[in-house]
Amino acid sequence: MKFTFRRGVHPAGNKEITKDLPLEDFPTPEIVSIPLSQHIGAPATPVVEIGDHVSAGTLIGKASGFVSANVYSSVSGTVKELAVKRTQIGSQCTHVVIENDGLYEEATLAPLSPVTAEGVKTRVAEAGIVGMGGATFPTHVKLSPRTPVDVLIINGAECEPYITCDYRLCIEKTEEIFKGVDFMMLALGVEQAYIGVEDNKPDAISALRAFESDRIKVIPLVTKYPQGAEKQLIYAITKRVVPEGALPSDVGAVVDNVHTAFSIYEAVALGKPSYMRAMTVSGRMVSRPGNFFVRNGVSYADIAAYCGASEETVKVIGGGPMMGFAQADLTPCTGKGSSSLLFLNHDEISDGDKPISACINCASCAAHCPMRLMPMFIERAVDAEDAERAKSLHAMSCLECGCCAYVCPACRPLVTSMRRAKKLIKEKGV
């Protein structure tokens, strides 16, 4: 049986640049600027003042609602200022700027004992854990599904090109991941979990297999983008189809990333809140690519300097090349969702490769859409400002995975059109 979904694309993986480089601690600079919005939902409220002394693991931002997350200091030192800065996704938010004293004194939460379902959920919320795959959705919300669930799916697909931090975690922190999965299963009350990994990562699969059991099975997924998209992954592993507008829990499933499982292990077993993460720095324009444990608040400029980013870099992407964000400069700082930072040259990106022309109606976009939408018609609807038509074409179901634009021979900016369509539908309230 093949574990996969229908349609999708096969971009070049480019994972060989970093896949054999073990995780190492990234040397933290003297100043860190920790964003208070590192997650989907309301930004955290600052709870420190200028001049306060903090340790690594001191709460500096408090979750300001259910869909929000606590933010912790990643270093020990002194709070210098609260400054509004641009994040990697281009929005503005308050950052807590801390002068690192270099001592890395740690403040931990009391290890949970005994470990109970409620205890895990509370701890996950307390530790500020969010979806570490990059989506940064607060994990405690996912662990409190509105309907009963019977299966937990751990996403180790890592289908975006270049990124290898989850791969390294699977190999180097295998046992921790399994312990984290156990805690999650306890919290959700499920008896079955699957860890899905694309089959182009045999080393990760065999490492995980060493800990596999009937309760927690390792699933080799077909290597195809976007295998790690939530709905596609649920289908690939369980053949369950999440209905349009519904949540995974509506089909009895919860999906979380392998890194999230690792972070939950750290929070529950070690009392360590979420303030650092594994991150891949890659691309042909860095002389020292690698996989690093990076503390929150390290500026991209610091990463560029340490990894030897070339002056000739043409494009900097936070995240993967299919869904990541192009950076205008290197001022943004790392957060919980910073899975990778790529420094790319002209040959690695498509900008300017293809002349933009009118849609030739080849329907390639539709043929590759994992949600089975018709992007070319949605683009036409949004160009005509026809919100109703865009909605009837199911524009709201778009994942923005980029398959349509990836294959378009006319180089239409289809993903931008999909975003415009969603915005239009929301504005017109149809």
Next chain:
Amino acid sequence: MSKYIVSSSPHIANNRTVFGIMAEVLIALIPAVVASVYFFGFYALFLEILSVGSAIGAEALFNRITKREQTIQDGSAAVTGLLLALNLPASVPFYVPIIGSAFAIIFVKMLFGGIGKNFANPAIVGRIFLLLAWAALMTSFVKPIQWGQGEAFKYFRCILRGANGFKDVAAVTTATPLENLTKIGVESKELMPMFLGYIGGSLGETSVLALLIGGVYLIVRRIIDWRVPVTFIGTVAVFSLIYGAATGHSASLVLPSVLGGGLFLGAFFMATDYSTTPNTKMGLALFAFGCGLITSLIRFFGNYPEGVSFAILIMNIVTPYIDKAIKPRPFGYVKKKSEGGRK
């Protein structure tokens, strides 16, 4: 100004471009072009060059006059020009491809907004226009030439007046197998020449072998969907089998129907045009079935011996309705609640 390129995701793309697709189609047509020269001499190449040149020139001129961005570099005008030429008899005068291509590009493509916006296949409509405008020229087919007997340039004699350029017109012209099909029948020894292309017919349609090589290439390169040619040709085969059975010809009509006329040229190269065909696999299959059915109806019951062009044109017109009727259901599609259930 940012030092780095800032643009929306995705930041990578595959290497297929519009020009790349058109270039693949042109490459796939090389065997048919070679066959046309092999069977009809260098006049065939001359007509093809005129047709391509006229198509590109017409598009360039149109863009210039209407002050639009130049589009000839996408290669689609060249494809239209070449396809139109391959649909012409080898004996048409020089002005026929020039007028036909210019008409096809301007009236069928550019006036509708250019590439991707036209509802009908320009080469098909161009051919039909020529058929109506110069019925005699467009339906007189000359015999293939004999190489090594000084015939390589034989049909240049048609350059001004078509087959009338020859003193003994009857000596150079021939009936196409399709014209004979239901009247006097096609003998089985004629089938191999039909497959290879050693018969009367349009420049590019006679050699099934050449078209098959190019067509399979397009399928392998994923430029066209196999469903279209397979369904189109299959439908014609099945229909001729049924018609043959009903009229006492038994199965003898099947192979000549499939190998004769413009079926392979139409099925692989004309009914697969992106703009004018449906957007779903199911829709394409239905489209191709309609093409096959209408082709057969015209051939067996109509006045014309050949119906591929008309069939494709009719199905081009139906295409928007096929797309309306057959829509892919999104992943996780939920049936809408009835109107009464809405707030």
